[in-house]
Amino acid sequence: MQPESPQPWRLAVGGLLALAVAMGIGRFVYTPILPVMAAGLKLSTAQAGLIASANFLGYLLGALAASTPRLPGSRRSWLVGGLAASALTTGLMGAVSALPAFLVIRFAGGVASAFVMVFASSLVLERLAQAGRPGLGAVHFAGVGAGIAASALIVGALAGADWRWLWLASGAVGLAAVPIVARFVPPDKGSARSAAATAPLAMGRPLLALIAAYGLFGFGYVVTATFLVAIVRDAPGLRPIEPVIWLAVGLAAAPSVAAWNLAARRVGVVPAFALACLVEALGVALSVLATGAAGALLAAAFLGGTFMAITALGFVGARALSPSDPRQVIALMTAAFGAGQIVGPVLAGIMVDRSGSFTPPTLLAAGALVAAAALSLAARPPSRG
Secondary structure (H helix, E strand, C coil), X not given: CCCCCCCHHHHHHHHHHHHHHHHHHCCCCHHHHHHHHHHHHCCCHHHHHHHHHHHHHHHHHHHHHHCCCCCCCCHHHHHHHHHHHHHHHHXXXXXXXXXXXXXXXXXXXXXXXXXHHHHHHHHHXXXXXXXXXXHHHHHHHXXXXXXXXXXXXXXXXXXXXXXXXXXXXXXXXXXXXXXHHHHHCCCCCXXXXXCCCCCCCCCCHHHHHHHHHHHHHHHHHHHHHHHHHHHXXXXXXXXXXXXXXXXXXXXXXXXXXXXXXHHHHHHCHHHHHHHHHHHHHHHHHXXXXXXXXXXXXXXXXXXXXXXXXXXXXXXXXXXXXCCCCHHHXXXXXXXXXXXXXXXXXXXXXXXXXXHCCCHHHHHHXXXXXXXXXXXXXXXXXXCCC
């Protein structure tokens, strides 16, 4: 008997929960935990950046693996398996205390989060389009912001607890969501063979430009996304807002995809992508240039209000430029994004340890976002007629 088609809203919420667990919590809970963890273990900024980059390296290789044409099994199986692995590796961080173990676990968590991002996005967005409800893709992408907000609330609720409990609690929350996602994103008749690519990916100049811009975006956002809470903690005048700064990022991120989709309908996907990169560049720069709480919160809002929107707009643009295999093009975009992220935390950590300031690497990241905006405009298809 053929399984019943999932209701569009139920499917979108399943995608939301998947991204909340694998990305918002599994990937980004490191940011609010980092200051407590670094203080407890006496980690240098370079070591903290290395741990972040191990996760991003796993994300890169996971995205490349997810794009393998002959990957066996169904997209849904990889989605649910990756989700469980993400939750388990998050919790496992609280069970170890050696740097090599952190690197291995965060690497594995990065692989898992990439699989969830690639397969959840390709599966959920495709099914929503087939149901005639592509606009619900904004609900799916809101999961990252919701997960970031949840990670801030978890860490805030356990304020004063040992850093290990923060990881364990985050992993437990993620694990509890896995059966819900499995129920909300059921298998369908074609899913068993849908993990294989169906046609070669056409790589023209516009798509290459967009992929390159996406890589610069990965580098540009990651310094602030990794160290924002640490930046606030290092500024005595901003310490009172430390408990809410990461929450502000998540709350701004949740509705951002829907808001930028409206902008894309008015000006086009690629111009909206470029504009969002410029807004994010301003937020990234403000994170180190702002001296008051209002400026820091504005930086958090600009970061949260753009980074998932840029992710979604990039996916939409790439799918339009190469509709033959949306899973493969999403995987390649995710890989470019991951490559940009690997360099950012390590380079930032080295620069901070040498200069004693987050300002140089953060302004370099803002410059990369400006470059991404300029480069993305080359992804516009040539006008006809």
